Amino acid sequence: MSGSSVAGGSLTALAAEVGRDLERLDYFSPGWVRSRDGVFDVVIVGGGQSGLGAAFGLLRERVRNILVVDENPAGFEGPWDTYARMITLRTPKHLTGIDLGVGALTCRAWWEAQYGSAAWGALDKIPRGAWMAYLRWFREVLGIPVRNDAMVRLIEPQEGAVHRLTLEGGETLLARKVVLATGIQGGGEWHTPDFIRNNLPADRWAHTSQAIDFDALRGRRVGILGGGASAFDNAQHALNAGVAQVHVHIRRPALPTVTTPTWTTPPNTRSPTLS
Numbered sequence: 654m655s656g657s658s659v660a661g662g663s664l665t666a667l668a669a670e671v672g673r674d675l676e677r678l679d680y681f682s683p684g685w686v687r688s689r690d691g692v693f694d695v696v697i698v699g700g701g702q703s704g705l706g707a708a709f710g711l712l713r714e715r716v717r718n719i720l721v722v723d724e725n726p727a728g729f730e731g732p733w734d735t736y737a738r739m740i741t742l743r744t745p746k747h748l749t750g751i752d753l754g755v756g757a758l759t760c761r762a763w764w765e766a767q768y769g770s771a772a773w774g775a776l777d778k779i780p781r782g783a784w785m786a787y788l789r790w791f792r793e794v795l796g797i798p799v800r801n802d803a804m805v806r807l808i809e810p811q812e813g814a815v816h817r818l819t820l821e822g823g824e825t826l827l828a829r830k831v832v833l834a835t836g837i838q839g840g841g842e843w844h845t846p847d848f849i850r851n852n853l854p855a856d857r858w859a860h861t862s863q864a865i866d867f868d869a870l871r872g873r874r875v876g877i878l879g880g881g882a883s884a885f886d887n888a889q890h891a892l893n894a895g896v897a898q899v900h901v902h903i904r905r906p907a908l909p910t911v912t913t914p915t916w917t918t919p920p921n922t923r924s925p926t927l928s
């Protein structure tokens with residue numbers, strides 16, 4: 654646990670508060686799992702918020718011999734600072750989770766340490782970049798062991814209830830347990846319709862999951878296929894980047910007006926702005 658390189662004096666104070674809370678929870682006592690040479694107790698594939706949260710959960714249970722691996726460079730795990738292009742999270746700001754009930758680890762504590770509680774009160778939704786900055790802080794303040802630039806290509810069972818993970822490039826890791834926290838892309842692959850892939854030159858189209866050079870589209874007309882959230886995220890992002898026109902194409906006769914998972918989000922009754 655270290656707060657030394659966390660930016661800003663107020664975050665250093667918050668890191669100390671986190672340390673005190675964890676001390677009270679017996680977080681720093683020795684681990685209890687009998688070690689096996691060269692074998693991690695748990696390897697978590699994916700260093701997004703789920704992977705970091707799972708790692709904290711294990712460390713809190715004093716399972717210490719763990720490793721998180723993520724294919725991205727450090728600080729660029731998940732969608733937030735890569736292919737997501739909305740201005741704020743869609744999730745209400747009051748939802749907590751990966752803090753596992755430690756108040757000093759919440760995004761709210763992180764925000765208030767830097768900008769004050771009035772600023773948190775005035776905030777509608779958490780800005781996308783701020784969420785990623787919070788996740789970076791969370792990882793750092795908890796000292797979660799993450800290996801970046803490491804893509805897991807293969808997981809195979811081995812003798813003795815051990816799993817072998819093969820990374821891109823051939824290096825292998827051994828783990829007793831493997832947690833897949835591979836996020837949205839873990840469920841399949843990004844899809845581009847064949848009529849685009851097979852008929853348009855590669856420099857005329859992109860999938861929203863890719864890095865897109867919006868500067869190169871300045872003053873141009875852009876068509877977007879699909880009318881879901883990412884379509885409108887990319888539309889506003891393109892227009893803000895100087896694209897002249899954006900046309901969103903949807904198959905349905907009308908835009909859906911109900912977000913089906915919304916009912917699963919408990920409303921914060923103190924906030925009159927939630928709909």
Ligand SMILES: Cc1cc2nc3c(=O)[nH]c(=O)nc-3n(C[C@H](O)[C@H](O)[C@H](O)COP(=O)(O)OP(=O)(O)OC[C@H]3O[C@@H](n4cnc5c(N)ncnc54)[C@H](O)[C@@H]3O)c2cc1C
Pocket residue numbers: 698699700701702703704722723724725729730731732736737738739741742743744803804805806834835836837838839883886
């Ligand atoms: C545009 C957009 C907006 C969203 N907005 C919201 C929102 O407002 N609120 C909300 O709750 N959710 C939102 N989501 C959903 C969001 O993806 C998840 O909430 C969040 O990212 C889930 O975290 P995660 O850790 O499960 O997955 P991710 O954040 O996707 O992290 C998974 C990580 O695993 C890595 N990985 C995958 N496979 C491998 C492999 N084989 N080897 C190594 N690394 C691997 C990935 O590169 C990634 O870094 C949004 C998603 C998108 C795309």
